[in-house]
Amino acid sequence: MKILLAADGSECTKKAAAYLMTHQAMLEGGELVILHVQPALPPRVEGFVGHQTVADYHRDEAAKVLEPIKTFVGRHELNVRTRWVVGRPAHEIVNVAREEGAHMIVMGTHGYGMIGRALMGSVAQGVIAQSDVPVLLVQ
Structure with a gap:
């Protein structure tokens, strides 16, 4: 299975990675792709400091x-890759x-609840709404 x-670097991500390491059967014979999404910087920043500086950042x-995270999961014999992209996370x-x-x-997931999601939005909620594959949330 490819997972x-x-x-996002939060404690929630650490818990999700730990969950996967304690349930490695899910990854048996598959691959783990660890993705980080960087929010885009305002266009004027690139105009001011230059494209290469923004790319390096x-x-x-x-x-x-x-x-x-790669170091943590690398202790286990798994097929692991990392990726990062720039854009809207969900x-x-x-x-x-x-x-x-x-x-x-x-x-x-941070588990803010209904009121927190209404005020701040939720990346997890957006992923669930848009995804064609199952989404496992670890709180």
């Missing part, structure tokens, strides 16, 4: 999130899952 782990920020998570042919999306 896409959406990673995104790469460095993604590495800060992805490397610790939309990009679903798009990458489709591109990768993922069978499932796993992600941590």
Whole structure:
């Protein structure tokens, strides 16, 4: 099974990764793709500092999130890759899952509840609404 782990660097992501490591049978013979979505910077920033500076910033920020998770799951004999993209998180998570042919999306959730989601929105809620494959939320 190919699983896409959406990673934002939060404690929720760590819990989702730990869940997968304690349920490795889900990954047997498959692949784990760890994805981090960087929010886009305002266009005027790129105009001010230049394209390469913005690209370097995104790469460095993604590495800060992805490397610790890759190190954690790397202790296990799994087929693991990392990816990062720039865009709207829910939309990009679903798009990458489709591109990768993922069978499932796993992600941590902050568990703010109905009022919190109404006020702040929820990446998990957006992924569930748009995804064609099962979504496993770990709280």
